[in-house]
Amino acid sequence: MKKNSGCSSITSLTKTSSGSGLCQGTLTGNGYNQKENPEEQKRRNKDLIGKVRVFSISLKLFLHDGDAGSYLNILIYRDFSCSHILLVVDADGNDVTPRPLVCPVPGFQKSLDELFSSIPKLSRSSHTMCPTQDSLNAEIEDIFLGPTHPPPQLLKKGDDAEQHAREKMVGECDYISLTETKTITFLDIPPTITSVVDDDAEAAIQRNLSYAELCKSRTCSDKYIDRSMQTLNGALKNKLIQSEKTGTAGKGKTSMVATNWDIYDSFYKQNETFEGDEADHEEKSVSSKSNTTYIDRTISSLSEMEICGSILNPEPEPKKEILLPELLTNISRFMERTVVLNAFQAKLAAYRQPPISEGSDSMMKHGKHSEESLDPTLELLWAFTCQRTRGYCITSMAWNRHNPDILAVGYADFDSRCLKPGLICCWTIKNIMWPERVFDCHSSVTSLDFSTNDQLAVGMYDGTVAIYNICIQDSSVACVASSSKSSRRHLHPVWQVTWTPQRLSLEDVLVSVSSDGRIAKWSISSHNLDCTDLMWFRSNKECKEAAENLKKKKMVLSKPTAVCVDFHPMDFGIYLVGTQEGLIHKSSFSEGHSFLATYKKHIGSVNHIEWSPFSPDVFLSCSRDETVQMWKQGRPVMTFKSIHQGPVFFVKWSPNCSTLFGVVKEDQVELWDLILSILFPTIVHHAEPGVRLTSLLFARGTDCVLVGDSKGQVTVYKLRNFRVCKSTQVDTLDEIIQHATSRYF
């Protein structure tokens, strides 16, 4: 037989002295099994006494040509329950156990000798696998069946067999493996359990009690002797179990805390989805998802963020591309306001401060520096200006009636003398750096007014009257109505638009004044404005002529037209019209075309008229003839003419103080306080060189004044050291007037 150089195997079938009948084999140089000392084997065998008898032999059969590759493992298991298992496994681990041709007959004994004598036979004749296996099968089965005579026979046979094996099986390789045995219980008495209410319960309890008594008496009685016994404890085996990580709800990183709002949220959402949606699984997923997202947010490990922080670093390029979503719009605006409020806190506090009473005023005077002047001055607080409005000219300003913090400003571009697009900006006191709304208009804006229900009426240079809804941000959608489609629209610049309350209606009615000679009353009907004429100064033919002139760029306006209008604050429907020829007409809604009265005092065109908010019969008018006229009951009572020459564009009463009004001339703003002086303005504020001042507005509730100029800037000034207005304002004004008139007359 060829000796295979690759393996140095020893096959030994050892026997044990104690006769456990265990057959063990040691192993090859290939390392399939450990080589064991005979002593260890004996010890092991001792351990297994009385437990089980297992035979396991695996033989490696070599082909005659020494092919080491193909071999078979024959495994035989046998235990006390008299069933045996024969397994033949080939090199690849496939179970190639041949089916037995003959049923195993228990109790059939053959000697081990015969077994080993047959093995060399097998080795020689191992060309074909199957017949040898079968014969081996049968023989092995025969030999090892039968529990009755195993130990001595085996012992004896084992010795001989060993020698025999050694002689015969040189060059062969045997492979014997030990495997774990089945656990067999020797004694298993399961407890019987009877219910207390059972019929047998009594007997069982009795038995228990008697047994307990017996146990107690056992120690002292002679019937029973204590004897100790040694049980051998086998080596313990570690059993490890590996399982997947048990997941808690929310992907394992939650705290299972049900907070009050969490319960509310999930309940609320579930209700919503239940009502809207019938799929159950969707609800659950929604609520559980919201749960998990909420709970997830409560815990965020710092280590995660450090990782993310480092991720942020190496990508400077993509960072620029990360555009912040629209969701941030609201909070960014809010934040901007807050930041601006912080930055301008002192100025805004000055703006908002109520007028100081005289008592505290004197205290403050003592507290402050002595060199501070006590003259009335204008203190600059801030200016509403931004990049977008630079270069425009401010034509009008109006406060929102609902929210006194919102200011609408109309911008026009008059420099180029053509219909350049204008701008409307809505500013708020809360954010003085950037307007809240910016609306683009197709033409220069010449006048603005807010109605009591928050509609913004805009009159433009090309004659369009439009109504804007400032709640909408988008410029194109915000214009809710426009007169551009109306057939009777103005063709000339609209110089003024006003809202006035009607007698029998809650809504305000819009009135516009245009230089085509018409004063029109507008009604809104689904995005279109339609007008009816209140008054006209020219016939239709003349209007059309003038329109044609305008189109041909002939700015010839020879006929008298209305320039301004003001409605009486108390009497509904009575209004004053100022014309270009210096006449002031008083009329009312019911009068129609005719006038109630005409007032003649001015020489130049009347630019602005305003009723006094306090005194019912008093109004102011300003005109190009450089004068401001105060009228009471139709008679001019006072004329205000300042030293400075120049047409007066604008005059405005202060809403807080009955004797205060502001006058806008081209390059200065004058503030007249009639109590202090009726001949000279109290404050004269000059504009910067190159800048024309165009508009004036008083702030309601605070003593601040806003001045608009031709550079697109609205400057806010605080009136410092002005006299505090008392409550009985009307009387004050009347007194002054009386005094003045009595002086003159």
Added chain:
Amino acid sequence: MAEVEETLKRIQGQKGVQGIIVANSEGIPIKSTLDNSSTVQYAGLIHQLVMKARSTIRDIDPQNDLTFMRVRSKKNEIMIAPDKDFFLIVIQNPSD
């Protein structure tokens, strides 16, 4: 989207503003004008604070919710505007 960018730029240009951080709902900073370590620190700590504050408010009344938080300290003021999915942190020193 450009509008938001512009608004943030304007905020950054305001007087005394030291930094702006935009973080998502998990406290991971998305955009910042500060250096990396400060950003991460601020975002993480403030996120926890905001969560705690929000939880407090909502525990008292589940229909209520946190809209704005200001933390004024000796040196500066931290303003936090939480949103559904983001929060915006601005650090300002108004006396600068």
